[in-house]
Amino acid sequence: MATSLVVYKGELRTEALHLQSGEKIITDAPVDNHGKGEAFSPTDLLATSLGSCMLTIMGIAARERNIDIEGTTCEVTKIMGTSPRRVTEIHISFNFPGRQFSDKEKAVLEQSAKTCPVWYSLHPDIQKVVEFKW
Template identity: 55%
Template sequence: MPTIKSSYLGNLRTESEHLQSGTQILTDAPVDNNGKGEKFSPTDLVASALGSCMVTIMGIVANRDSVSLEGLTWEVTKIMQASPRKISEIIVDFHWENPISDTAMIQKLKNAAKTCPVALSLDPAIKQTLKFDF
């Protein structure tokens, strides 16, 4: 059974629907690649998926140990290579306002981030740079 159903809307825009939830995502080509840049680009979604997946896996580990990740935020920077046009690096910069003081748990969370399914699925040629501000 499909997970996602998508369609081309014209003008370099697509729409995808998550079939289980009905949630929709629109994409545009970026301005530097003939698009409007009004929505996430497909490569933006890849970069975003990496950060979200890392935090999701960190959350699973934290929940198992009754640790709250409240206040955890992250910023994602996607770096594109010109030729061939592809993602060359994704930088995920994590910030945690009030981190826990348990250094073993902090290391466990960092390890969880590095082994999330998206991180493990991306081509090894895409550099994944992680910065943990906690």
């Protein structure tokens, strides 16, 4: 079964339909590439997918060990390069508000974050800079 159906809506905008759930995502070309920048760009989604995937895998590891990470956030910054235009770096900063973790818990969460499928799917030339703010 297909994962999604993407429709070009004109004006450098797409609408992606997640076929299993019916949820939709709109993308726009960024302002620096002829677009309106009114929604995530496809490369924004690429970078954001890494942060989301890392949090998800951390959540699985945390649930298996009864570690509460609810409310944890990550801020994602995408760096673009030229020739060819592509994502060259993704910076992710995790913040764990109001929680105290043991050294063992920190190690488990950090290690699990760096084993997410998106991490392994990205080209090795894309630099991944990850910070954990405990």
